[in-house]
Amino acid sequence: MSKIITLDESTINKIAAGEVVERPAAVVKELVENSIDAGATRINIEIKKGGISFIKVSDNGSGIEEDDVVIAFDRHSTSKIKHSTELSSIMSLGFRGEALASIAAVSKVEMVTRTKSKPYGIQINLTGGNIENISQTGAPIGTLIAVRDIFYNTPARFKFLKRDATEAGYVSDIVNRIALSNPSISIKLESNGSTIINTPGNNDLLSTIVSIYGTDVGKSVLEINYNDDLVSITGYAGEPKISRSNRNYQSIFVNGRYVKSKLITSAIDEAYRTYLMKNRLISIFN
Known part of the structure; x- marks a missing residue:
């Protein structure tokens, strides 16, 4: 009898998620880089319990087209490249099309997004990668993504997370680095209601250094x-x-x-x- 099987899509996604989403800081990194690629000039990040229970990233970028909202959560779906010939000239931070699918596979995700061409936004809710709801809603131009209960369905990965304060430190560190490399973007990080980072976004690196250090x-x-x-x-x-x-x-x-x-x-x-x-x-x- 054959012992080798092809894994189901849900299991594949959970395994693949571990390669992209190691901890809350990785989620924040992927979402903030998406905001930067969307042309945002203001990015707000909020975490609770080190990002283990809650992460929210909102921006004033270009938003996601209504027809692309569902496919954005499919693996290897991206707007950054179209052909392999473009791999040698990538200018965006992301391009693999794995981040949203990987994050959604191991958490509960809510996304609200609106482009300037639409008078309304689109809200989508996913649990463990499965779409629970999609509807029109009022929203400003840009994208908001809330991630709750990371690794709720993969307890083996959850137990390797560290204390809330340690995970919050990892988030703060990666946001510091992103802010320093993007002084033209105002980036704010709040942890449990307290402001940790708030950069001016005036395209002056020295001002960004002062705001952080x-x-x-x-x-x-x-x-x-x-x-x-x-x-x-x-x-x-x-x-x-x-x-x-x-x-x-x-x-x-x-x-x-x-x-x-x-x-x-x-x-x-x-x-x-x-x-x-x-x-x-x-x-x-x-």
Whole structure:
């Protein structure tokens, strides 16, 4: 008797969700990047209990067309690319078409979206990836997505989540990075009703740094502005007096994406080696 079977779609989606949605911070990252790709200039994020019980991301972007609302939650459905030939020239943050499907598969999702071409919005509710309701509703232009009870139907993944405060810290960290790479967007993060991050969105990186790390850090950074035929490097580097024992104040972006590169950080460490005490690391935002 054959022992190999083809898994059902629900099981496939739950397994695939684990590759995209590791914890609440991953949900926030995917939803905020969607907002950025939609041209939003204002993004509000709200979490409760570290994002485990509740995440809400709302924006003033372009919204999703009524005909695309349902298909947006299908795996590998995207508006970012149409052919494989476009993979080498992607300018958007997302393109795989997996985020919404993966999030919906392991949580309870509500989305309200409206485009400027419509006088009304569309609301859709899903539980475990299954559509429960879709209807017209009043809404401003843009998109609001609320995610509740992450991993409610996958207890094996739920038990690996950490304490609420730890998960909230992961969310705050990723929102910090996103805000630094998008100073032209006003980004606000609230946790359990308290404002954690609120950037001005005035396209000034220094103002964004101050809004996140405070005026003392803002007064102790030096501007970087370098260009040649191959590369352009802009940002701010901290003075030795605000050095730290970890890399929490090091944010490096390549083409707008936050990256962790041992090659780059090693080069930075070497450049500052004679200026810092042992086991101290410089602050860098570029």
